[in-house]
Amino acid sequence: MKEKAYAYGSLRERIKTEWIIYLLALVFILIADKIGQIRIPVWKGTFIIFPIFFSLALGLLTGPNVLKILDDKKVKAAGSLVGVAILPFIAKLGINAGAQIKTVLSVGPAILLQEFGNLGTIFLALPVALLLGLKRDGIGAAHSINRETNLALIQDMYGASSPEAQGCLAVYITIGMVGTIYFGFMASVVAALNWFHPYALGMASGVGAGILMSSATATLTQIYPAMAEQISALAAASETVSGIDGIYMAIFIGLPLCNFLYKKLEPKIGRLTKYGRREQA
Numbered sequence: 001m002k003e004k005a006y007a008y009g010s011l012r013e014r015i016k017t018e019w020i021i022y023l024l025a026l027v028f029i030l031i032a033d034k035i036g037q038i039r040i041p042v043w044k045g046t047f048i049i050f051p052i053f054f055s056l057a058l059g060l061l062t063g064p065n066v067l068k069i070l071d072d073k074k075v076k077a078a079g080s081l082v083g084v085a086i087l088p089f090i091a092k093l094g095i096n097a098g099a100q101i102k103t104v105l106s107v108g109p110a111i112l113l114q115e116f117g118n119l120g121t122i123f124l125a126l127p128v129a130l131l132l133g134l135k136r137d138g139i140g141a142a143h144s145i146n147r148e149t150n151l152a153l154i155q156d157m158y159g160a161s162s163p164e165a166q167g168c169l170a171v172y173i174t175i176g177m178v179g180t181i182y183f184g185f186m187a188s189v190v191a192a193l194n195w196f197h198p199y200a201l202g203m204a205s206g207v208g209a210g211i212l213m214s215s216a217t218a219t220l221t222q223i224y225p226a227m228a229e230q231i232s233a234l235a236a237a238s239e240t241v242s243g244i245d246g247i248y249m250a251i252f253i254g255l256p257l258c259n260f261l262y263k264k265l266e267p268k269i270g271r272l273t274k275y276g277r278r279e280q281a
Contacts, residue, residue, distance in 0.1 A: 014077075020070070021078050024062060028055040039218075048184045048215045052176045076161075114203065114238065118145060118246065119254055126261050129167075130270045137167030139262055143254040146171040147209045149247045157255070175209065184215035191223050198224045202231035206238025208246045213239045 032051035039048055062069040070078070122142055129138030140158070144150045146168045158164040191201060198220065205216035217235045221228035 017074065018077050018081070021074060021081065024059075024069070028058045031055070031058065048180060048218055050176075050180050050211050050215070052211060053180065056173055056176050114242070116249075118207065118242075119249060119257065122254065122257055122261070126258055127265060127269060130262075130265055133270075134167065135266070135270065136163035136262070137170070139255070139258040140164035140167030140169075141171045143168075143258045144246065144250045145208050145212075146175065149208075149243065150250060153247060153250060175212070179209075180211050180215045183212045184219045187216040187219040188223065191220060198227050198231055199234055202227075202234035203238045205231075205235040206240070206242050208239065208242035210239065 032053075032055040035051060035054050037048060037050055061067050063075060064070060064072050125142035126138055129142055134141065140146075140154050140163070143154075151165075151168055151172055154162075154165050154168040187201065187205065190196065191198070196204075201220055202217065205213045205220065207213065213235050217232055220231050220235075224231060
């Protein structure tokens with residue numbers, strides 16, 4: 001009985017602290033949805049600003065460093081809610097993957113092995129993170145593309161308040177703010193080089209982030225209108241595969257590789273902070 005009373009008291013205290021977070025999140029969603037996508041034609045491609053950009057921007061404005069509508073305590077509470085908020089989306093990914101299992105099996109080994117390209121960026125991203133002064137948060141930031149499944153993974157392995165989770169969340173927010181704009185424009189630049197077949201570019205668009213895939217395919221289908229359906233189909237199949245095998249790549253290769261490189265590189269190139277290397281490592 002005491003345990004139930006304690007749980008009810010804790011829930012009541014959380015609601016008193018977090019109700020404004022829920023309200024603001026709903027308001028931001030409605031505003032962002034009302035604005036919708038904004039497309040800006042540039043050269044052969046298109047800058048696409050997705051609704052998530054506006055919702056994240058509104059969230060930043062309400063923080064303790066700008067309008068101060070939310071204080072540090074509420075910001076910390078909001079951070080711990082991220083894992084809960086993305087659970088429905090993760091369940092949706094699993095359902096979609098199961099429904100498209102025939103497509104996954106029919107696309108061949110090339111699309112299955114493309115996830116190794118995601119891992120290659122670790123060798124660039126982690127050293128740069130260490131040179132910039134990041135510590136364990138660099139592991140969370142550099143281990144993968146850091147979308148919803150990766151946020152859930154990092155929070156489960158290291159905890160929602162861990163440096164690794166903070167690094168992962170920082171990249172997640174950055175991708176939502178500027179990644180979509182950059183990704184669509186990058187697709188137009190690579191297409192203009194004529195180094196790769198349009199089908200290969202379509203496969204490359206499915207990196208495991210729906211908003212990035214949408215941005216890239218929207219650009220590619222404008223450049224190659226005759227192949228629009230094939231590009232979209234390959235991008236969707238690639239996206240499904242990346243969502244399935246990406247999480248296992250992160251668990252068994254990405255995170256162990258980041259931890260290994262961190263132990264080797266941090267003492268040599270990691271920047272000292274005012275707290276010293278040992279306390280922050």
